[in-house]
Amino acid sequence: MTEPAIAIEGLAKEYSSGLWGRRRAALSPLHLSVQRGEVFGFLGPNGAGKTTTLKLLLGLIAPSAGTARILGMDFRDPRVKSRIGFLPEQPYFYDHLSASELLIYFAALSGMPAQVRRERAGAMLRRVGLADTGKLPLRKFSKGMLQRVGLAQAILHDPDVVFLDEPMSGLDPLGRMEVRDIIRELRADGRTVFFSTHILSDAEALCDRVAILDRGELCGVSSLEALTREVSGRVELVWTGNGRTTEIPFGVAAMAPETGTTGESARAIVAEAVSERALDSLQLAGMRLVSLTPVRLSLEEYFMARLRATRVSAEQADPQDNAILPREVARAAAAGAIR
């Protein structure tokens, strides 16, 4: 079996702060694997430890414990660096350079032969829609344009694994769509994309799998496919008036937090446990049931549920310091699809 593109084995990071060097866990031992060719979303609120994880994998900071393998090699192996690409969060590049000069510089650092650097830089700028920026210095670029330059430098050397830290941050809808297209193209080319984000809609649109991180703890790992199969414990009822005026019977309205009418039909979302009673109310009122569909879990609901569950169990485990979770929870979450 092929080795995963990224295999994180207990990677952890602690910082000491204050006069007495009090240790603070920025990342509790993390176990995670990302398969080759996968678009993997690393989700979590601000300060969850997403950037810390990326910095550890890229060797920008040293781990307090654990290790990782990237493309079958130890993550500290210098050869790894020529096969990965990285887009930092809110990238800021040498603002006296033009986009083309910057890419030629990064091409040289990546070990590309001198004769192909200019050509490759031009091709990348065309790919991210910046071919016409000419000699314009980067200091005159908008945030979205800088983000695209950052993406171009990340994929310039045709890496097998691309790490993107908040790639959509600060982009307008058009810019976000363009970045999404590039990520989809990378997937189509068989590249592995590991990107951190707190924008759930982006993750939902792009990812094969997602992991949720909160306060340095892994709260859950799931494939998007499994999520769409997972039911939320609620059902959606749709009915019509059966020749009469469509109405929402009192019995249904009382148990449904979400109701509405559209033209001839009405709908309500109720808990699965009370759906029988809701159906009885509809029948009593003389309504005709059109459909009864289980409501699927959205990524947002999954995200919030995992966050809540982790925080509650953390508080129970240690009411004084709810940033700490038993390692087994993280390990168990990493091992399966949905837990």
Add this chain to the structure above:
Amino acid sequence: MTDVGASVVRVAAIARQNFREAVRDRVFYNLISFTALVVGAALVFSQISIAIERELLVNLGLTAISLTSVLLAVLLGVGLVAKEIERRTLYAVLARPVARWEFLSGKFCGLAATLTVNTACMAVALLLLVATQATHTPAANLSLWPVITATYFLLLQALILVAVALLFSSFSSPLLAAIFTLALFLIGSFTQDLHGMAQLANGASRWLLVGLVGVLPDLSSFNVIAAAAHGRAIPLRLIGLNTLYAALYGGAALGAAALIFSRREMK
């Protein structure tokens, strides 16, 4: 390509980028303007000081070059790494197959190239002035070699300061690194006095002073401005010794900086 060849390519790319940044930096042009002003002033003063025109011209000109190169070395030197960390431009660079010592070496070489070009330009301007004056006053028609050698020593001194600035900035803030480097420059310019004090001292204070003299850069031998102004020849032995000293001291400071930087966390 061999590992060494690949390293050279990366170091050269970083140096080229750094040189380009310095050339496009406004500080660079401000300092050049400042030097032009001082050299111009030297010319004016030398014309009103009839007996010592050449001496005054060379003295003021070389002092201006010294001041400019020291300021450039310190101000640009302390920002070499700090600016990259602060703006996070370093993250994308270190995510490439670039070793941290390669990055530091590239930065040093880039600034060394900048200082060399800057010093050479100022030296050429000063030499032209001295040569022009020599045609008017035959008595001043002395060799230009002492001026060239003095300028070379000022460049070596600036390169030592860049290495020291890099060392300090590898573990402290740019402001502190600038203060430390300038302090070291001032103390280093008077190491002969420290040496004299060590000879006179006794016991622990003597060992302390001897130790300080050993660790601090001895920059006093790099200042031959007075000799150059009087047209005295600079011994070849001193040129060789100063070159060797600059290479060894600068190399040691750069090595220490690389060692510290290799363990630095990019928070």
